[in-house]
Amino acid sequence: MEYGHLGHSGLIVSRVAFGNWLSGSSDRGEETQIACVRAALDAGITTFDTADVYGDTRAEELLGRALRGERREGLEILTKVFAPTGPGRNDLGLSRKHILESITGSLRRLGTDHVDVYQAHRFDPSVPLEETMEALADVVHSGKAHYIGVSEWTADQIRRGHALARELRISLVSNQPQYSALWRVPEAEVMPACAELGVGQIVWSPLAQGVLTGKYLPGRQAPAGSRATDSNDGSELLAGWLKDEVLGRVQELKPLAAEAGLTLAQLSLAWVLRNPGVSTAVLGASRPEQITSNAEAAGVRLDDDLMAKIDAVLGPVAERDPGRTRESGPTSPGWRLG
Template sequence: MKYRKLGNSGLKVSEISYGNWITHGAQLEDVLAKKCVFAALDQGINTFDTEDVYSDTRAEALLGTALKGISRESIVLSTKVCHPTGTGPNDQGLSRKHIFESCNASLRRLGTDYIDIYFAHRFDPHTPLEESFLAFSDLVRQGKILYLGVSEWTAAQIKEGARLSKRFNIPFVASQPQYSMLWRVIEGNVLPACAEAGIGQMTWSPLAQGILSGKYKAGHSLPTGSRALDETGSRFLERLAGQWMQYDALDAIQRLIPIAHECDLTLPQLAIAWILQNNQVSSVIIGASQPEQIQENARASGIVLQSSIMQRIDEILDPFIERNPECTG
């Protein structure tokens, strides 16, 4: 496993992170979920990502239990705040009240004294940004969070956040956007804004909700055990990857498999390695329903793809790539 600095900070994260969105506490039994965490540790993954609302808080609690007994100093732990955690009017957003209450609740569930990277998971248009960043600043001073990040913010929102982070002296170092061979909406505006502010990327959905695994084939039934057959997964697949569930796009993805084999990689490994060719990416967050998936995908760390390979990938996928920056968020 290779490690990269997160933005301009001194924090080193593994090139591959393990995230437990829609797996821990939902798709996976507790024992299997813990085996996935242990498999990640065995592969040298030091960075773990979760959120307070994943599986109605069960994901945080399960990750905290799985990591119990692991040296806290040896891992980088990130979680998020913004989405609704209850039915009350203050149970969501980035108000000072919700930030403080959510952070304390996450600390309890994770069984830790501090969060390495605390992400503002979406922009909150209903709360003054100064209020949010002052709250984050206070949590930094209290030692409850070490670094601040944002997820799915636009370039303009990131620039304003960077300005306020300097004003309040907050180590704002991370962005967590969706990014893959097929989803490149951050390249036009978000990446330049982050580069200017010294913010690194911890990207999610490297396989475009499984589309880039190659398991979905035009004219074939959905494969047994695929996310598309799960009620929760099918909803996300329709929302995030439905545009590629068409014959031409699926056929193009199948044409990537020989390229992956030329590089002695599987298609998922090629998809993850492709993201890591971007030096603004600090880490790629992967999910898994089996420990073997983590073992396979972790091998994408350290892979260098030739420019000719990158060009061939672009030529095949070009008609299906989403680049519209307005899709951010």
């Protein structure tokens, strides 16, 4: 495993992080999910990303149990706030009430007295940004979080939030966007703005929900038990990728991966990590061996020639429209994943 700073902050994270949104899937036992966390630790992963909404709060509880007994100072635990966690009108969003109540619940479920990064899961246009940032500042100043971050905010929203954070003497250190060789939406606006501000990228879905592993074949039904066949695993998000044109081009990457001595998943993850703005890439897993294998991509260096070949293959089908960031709100498919 390799490690680096989260943006320009002093916080050091593992270049591959473990994300446990899959823990909410009904067909995956707790024993398997805990085994995935143990495999992540064995691979040198120290950064763990979750959210209060994953599995209707069960994912935080499971992560807390899986990490019990580990030296807390040796871990970076990240969670998020925004999504509905109850039936009430104030059980969602980025109001002061919901933020302060949510951090209390998250810490209880995680079994810790603080998180390293507390992230606004989406932007909330219904609440004044000043109210949101002041509440997050209180979370930091009370010692319940060391840093704050955001997820799927636009470049303008990040700039405004960062400016307020500085006024409030807290550190907005990260953004968590969807990013992969097939989803390059953040490159045009979000990543340049973050580079200016020193905000690091904690990217989710670096394997495009498994499409970039090559397991989905053009003209074939999705493998039984895969995410494409399980509504709990984000099958609605996958639908846009399961087109023969896309899947056929992904298959063209297999010879490139073999020539480099990599699996297709490792090649795809190494592609993401080569972007200098990416501090860490969040991986989920349904089996421990997936984490063990994919974590090896952290030390891989792809040369310019190989990067050009990958871009030539996937370029025609990659999504680049920066406006798609604005579609990553609470009503869009897959918003609960990142």
